[in-house]
Amino acid sequence: MSVAAVELRALRKVYRHRHGWGRGSAETVALESVDLDVPPGELFGLLGPNGAGKTTVVKICTTLLLPTAGTARVLGEDVSQAGRQLRQRIGFVFGGExxxxxxxxxxxxxxxxxxxxxxxPDRARRRIDELVQLVGLEGRIHDRVERYSRGMKQRLHLARGLLHDPELLFLDEPTIGLDPVGARDLRQLVRGLADRGTTVFLTTHAMLEAEAICDRIAVVHRGRIIAAGAPDVVRRQGADLGVVEFEAVGIDDRLVQRLRQLPGVEAVQVVAGELTHRVTVQCPDPASLVLQLGPCLDGALAVGLRVREPTLEDAYIRLVAEPAP
Amino acid sequence: MTGLRLFAHGCLYQYRALFNWATPLGYASSKLLVPVFQVVFFVQLGVFATGGGDPTYFAIGNAMQVTALNGIFGVVMTVGNERQFGTLPLLLASPASRLATFLGRSAFHVVDGIISVVIAFAVAQLLFGLRLAHADLPLLAASVVAVALSTCGIGLLLGSCSLVSRDILLVANLVYFLFLVVAGVNFPVTRLPGALQVVSRGLPMSRGIAAARLAVAGAPASRALPLLGQELLVGAAYAAAGYLLFRVLEGWARRGGLQEAF
Structure with a gap:
């Protein structure tokens, strides 16, 4: 039986912060009893909103953080005890510049x-040549990094993480800040790595990314895993609901609050665009909701109204909108 | 041999990647202007204050002291910039030897510091007639190397502090000027008040400068070598304290998640 690439058991992490001289301290629970298994060869996605605990999981798995309680085993080694040997076998890329x-x-x-x-040195040179091609930095690799675009820096990060040919690669929001084309290229690269046998542990809050490339995902919210499985399985957690979506002009917090209070509404998401807001409402009976929208919107203009099946993103929004257990 | 090559290679990259003065103009000014002005200023001041005394005393002291530019500021920047560039987590999560990486931060500054001292001695010869005809040059060279190493030791300690403090350059400035006062640069340590003599003995440099003066005067090596041994010991103690602090902070960061705060 093969050893799990990542095995987390009752993992807990509490950060303690000092407020300043004589002003006491406070605790933040970043992870609460997290259990997770990632088998070798899988492209696994850990999803969650900002502050959910995704980066904390990655930092613990990459030996940068010690858990407060529970165990984290990576490639069969307890990260609390692990040293150079484990670090030589894993790679990691944090998002940003x-x-x-x-x-x-x-x-x-x-x-x-x-x-x-x-x-x-010989192996390093060969490997760098391979990776420069893989991440598409030919022609610019001898430029100073300060002259790189954000996307180029991110691709260089990925090349760095892969330099020593790790068995397991952690990617913490690798597409953050990239333009859509850059993000798509990076996703293809990551999928390619997984297809060639590298285990990839990816964190993201981009559902499209997770749905497009991950074999399995888990959703972490307020430090707990609240859903896990293949993207389709997690998506079906919202299958009992329908989605009403429309573009709105003149919508404000008060109207959003009224939408949330309509009977049966499970989740409301509002994404601001340049001229309009895209409003997504999840509920068990979309047809009935559509009838109630007119009075509820109170003069705000709604266009492009449609009813559709929930996507993974809808399931995610519903999951993280619910109070954590 | 591979280990040594990797170490040297890593030292060079660290120096280029992390040292703030690694631009031609900054490097030239740190290498030429600062040593020249320091030697000229303190020699003129010393000669004026002593009513036309021997300029070579001040020239030797200040020529030796300029190594602290690299030993202190250079090393502090090299260690501290890791925090500024956000590369510290990558370093801590790598399998690299902590000791080799830590010591590697100072390696090129030792060499660079020696170059600064050579330039400062050349300035002292050209402008103030410093004569090295009777000097024991190998002993003088050993003194320069010892001071370059020992000041890097204190630089490594301050560098470790810079991982948790943004204000460490203020302390580095303080230490640099403290050397001017207590390390026998411009006047003998024995002329200092008792408390400052204790401070002087606890810091690098004073023994190395004393050994350099003996070497320039052509004194027997047996008088200077014990001083150099002590100089190296003091520097090694500071470097060891810096390394211990670095490891303590690493453990602290792993418990508290402070790598980003560094």
Whole structure:
């Protein structure tokens, strides 16, 4: 029986913060009794809103954080005890632009991290050449990183994370801040890695991303796993509901609150656009809801109204809209 | 051999990646202007204050002291910039040897510090007639190397502090000027009040400068070598304290999730 790539049992993490001299301290529970298994070779997605605990899970698994209670085993090793051997077997990429040496070229960044991962020079050079092609940085790899776009930095991050050919790769919101094309390219890259046998543990709050590439997902909310399974399985958790969607002009918090109070409404999402707001309402009886919308909107203009089946994103919104257990 | 090569390679990248003065103009000013102005200023002041005394005393002291530019400011920036660039978590989650990485932060600054001292000695020769005809040059070179190493030791300790404090450059400035006062740069340590003599003995540099003066005067090596041994020991103690602090902070960060706060 193969060892799980990631195995979390009753994992708990509490952060303690000091308010300042003589002003006491406070605690924030980031993770509460998290159980999770990721088998080898899987592309696993951990979804959740900001502050849900996704990055804390990744930091614990990559040995950067110690859990307050419970156990985290990565590639069979307890991360609390693990040292160099485990670090040599895993790779990680955190989203954002930090974490690179901007005064060095992309190539020199990779050479330096190759040194940190104790790659022999010949192997490092070969590997860098492969990765530069893989992430599409040919022609710019000898430029200083400070001249890179955000997308190029993110691709360099990915190359760095893959430099030592890790068995397990953690990606913490790798597409954050990327334009749609850059994000799509990165997703294809990550899917390709998984297809070639690398276990990938991805965190994101982009449902499209998770639905497009993940074999299995889990939703973490307020430090707890509230749903897990294949994207289709999680999506079906909202199958008893229908979705009413429309574009609205002149909608405000008061009207959103009135929508939420309509009978049967489970979740309301409002996404601001340039001229209109896209409003998504989940409820068991969309037809009845449509009839109630007119009086409820109180003069606000609603256009493009349609009723549709719930997507994974709808299921996610419903899940995280519910009070945590 | 591979380990040594990796170490040297890593040191070079760290120096280029993390050192703030790694632009041609910044480097030239730190290498030329600061040593020249420091030597000129303190030699002129010393000669004026002593009513036309021997300028070489002040020239030697200040030429040696400029190594602290690298040893303190250079090393503090090299360690502290890891925090600013957000690369500290990557370093801590890598399998790299902590000791080699830590010591690697100072390696090029030792060499760079030695170059600064050589430039400062050249300035002292050109402008103030410092004579090295009777000097024991190997002993003088050993003194320069010892001071470069020992000041990097204190730089590593301050660098570790900079992982948790944004204000460590203020402390680095304080230490740099403290050296001017207590390390026998411009006047003998024995002329200091008792308490400051204790401070002087607890810091690097004073023994190295004393050994350099002996070397320039052509004194027997047997008088200077014990001083150099002590100088290296003091520097090593600071470097060891810096490394211990670095490991303590690493453990602290793992418990509290403070890598981003660093």
């Amino acid at each position: 930090r974490g690179l040496y901007w005064r060095l070229s992309g190539y020199d960044n990779l050479r330096y991290f190759g040194d940190l991962y104790r790659l022999p």
